Amino acid sequence: MAVLGVQMMMLKEQVADQGMFAVLQRLADLDLHAVEVSQIPMDEANTADLERGVAELGVQVGALSVALTPGPVVTGDNLAEHFDKIVSDCRRLGTRYVRIGMMPFTAMASKQACEAWAAECEEAAQRLAAEGITLCYHNHHVDLAQFDGERIFDIVRRVAPSLFFEVDLHWVQRGGMAPLAMLERYAGVCKLIHVKDFRVTPLPADAIEKMAAGDFAAGFQAFLNLAQFAEVGQGNMDWPALLPAAERAGAEFLFIEQDDTYGRDPFDCIADSRAYLASIGY
Structure with a gap:
């Protein structure tokens, strides 16, 4: 069974205020023992706390977030400038996956720009694979836009066959593709999954x-x-069907994520999502 965890972007303010290890302890109390680190600095303090979490709490650091190159909205490590550090962090934490959270906006603007960006991803994915690390790409709804009848998803896959996917099922739904159909179409490529519900108010x-x-x-x-x-189970996504399908598609980690909690404490949202997922066997 795929390992259930949390996308730490939800808790970046708590990490900044309370420290990484204290946050990992609270997640462990919710029976969540895996994390994906995004929008949180991988400085020595946070990395050491993650290492301590691995040793003392049994935490799995399922994935680290990276950018391909530096840019105006890039806040963390990038593969062009910090490749050796990223590999070192992965080895230190026992992490096998790194993920790119979004392609640059400029790469979304044309087929040619998308192909050029994907070619850079292929080079980076091959370089990481030589170090035993798998590079994944996280989608949004824009990845279902089409150029000449070809989805951005398919352009990226065609040009960068060494790049795997982190599938955000909410964004697939919002992009107008049935998530079950997406998981079936890209079976074998979907290594990481964002478990995020879709609610209409x-x-x-x-x-x-x-x-x-x-x-x-x-x-x-x-x-x-x-x-x-939405909190998992409080929207319209069919999780009892989607999560087994995700595992059949190759998912190794399922990360709870909610981009906006609309004023609620994110720990409360995570607790609600965790309780629902436990009720359906996860």
Whole structure:
């Protein structure tokens, strides 16, 4: 069975305030013993705490987040400048996967730009594979956009066959592809999974008030934006079918993630997600 864990992006403020090890202890209390580290500095203090978590709490560091190259929105390590450090961190923590969280916005703009970026990924993936590390790419809804009838997903896979996928099932759903169909299509390539629910909220009263007052455009805009990220089990995703399908597709880690908790304590959201997943056998 794939290992269940947490995407630590959800807890970056808690790590900054309380320290990495204290956060890992709280996750262990929720019966969560694997993490993916993203949007958190891999400095010596955090890396040492992760190493301590591995030794004392039995934590698995399932994946580390990296960028391909430096850029204006890149906050962590990148493979162009920090390759040796990334490999060293993986060996220190027993981590076999690193993941790219998003392609640059410029690579989304055309087929040629996407192919050029994917070619860089292929080179990096081969270089990491020689070190025993697998590079994965995390999708968003934009990866279901098409150029000349070919999805970005397929362009990336065609140009970078050594690159595996971290499938965010929420973003697949939001992109208009059935998540079950996606997992079947890319079976064998899906090593990491983001377990994130998709919720549609009721139409808020202020949207109706805007329409009644004559501002139909503003009210209708609210109608078009009812989708939310949700605690697992509190949305519309079919997890009893999706998680076994993810495992059949090759998933080794399932990471709970919720991009926005809408004012709730993220630990409470994670606890709710964990309780639901336990209720269906995970």
